[in-house]
Amino acid sequence: MEELLDDRIAVDLARLDPEGEILEGEADIVDLDEKYVHPFGGVRYRLRAQAFGTELLVSGRLEQDFELVCSRCGKDFDTTIVVEDFSESYEINEKMQEIVLTSDARDAIILNLPSYPVCDEACPGIELKAKTRMPADDRWSALDSFVTEEERNQEHGES
Numbered sequence: 001m002e003e004l005l006d007d008r009i010a011v012d013l014a015r016l017d018p019e020g021e022i023l024e025g026e027a028d029i030v031d032l033d034e035k036y037v038h039p040f041g042g043v044r045y046r047l048r049a050q051a052f053g054t055e056l057l058v059s060g061r062l063e064q065d066f067e068l069v070c071s072r073c074g075k076d077f078d079t080t081i082v083v084e085d086f087s088e089s090y091e092i093n094e095k096m097q098e099i100v101l102t103s104d105a106r107d108a109i110i111l112n113l114p115s116y117p118v119c120d121e122a123c124p125g126i127e128l129k130a131k132t133r134m135p136a137d138d139r140w141s142a143l144d145s146f147v148t149e150e151e152r153n154q155e156h157g158e159s
């Protein structure tokens with residue numbers, strides 16, 4: 001059975017500790033549906049939220065698991081995109097109940113996706129693999145025997 005995750009990250013301003021507090025959890029907020037980019041699980045977050053007058057500061061770490069397609073060899077591979085230094089500030093006032101971080105956290109994860117993902121730094125890619133498959137031994141051995149026969153005939157003719 002799949003665990004049901006929150007679909008948002010929010011700071012409850014009414015209950016926020018004036019000394020600041022840590023928000024921790026997992027939220028299903030990266031709803032990408034791309035051919036080569038498949039998020040799975042939720043964004044795991046550990047953020048510190050603190051209000052300073054009319055400003056709320058939120059900073060911390062986000063991570064999200066993805067299945068990506070290697071830009072060199074075309075294979076699927078799993079990787080974790082980590083945002084070490086997520087940091088946002090929000091203007092707040094007494095009428096506000098909460099600040100929703102969902103879209104900022106989602107954007108931070110997506111901005112950290114590699115433009116050219118590779119399954120491994122040492123991935124040889126598709127071209128090298130194609131080259132090793134190329135030599136066709138039969139043709140070369142056939143040519144060898146042909147040359148030897150011709151040489152033999154030449155030797156015959158000369159003597």
Ligand SMILES: [Zn+2]
Pocket residue numbers: 070071072073074075118119120123124125
């Ligand atoms: Zn690869």
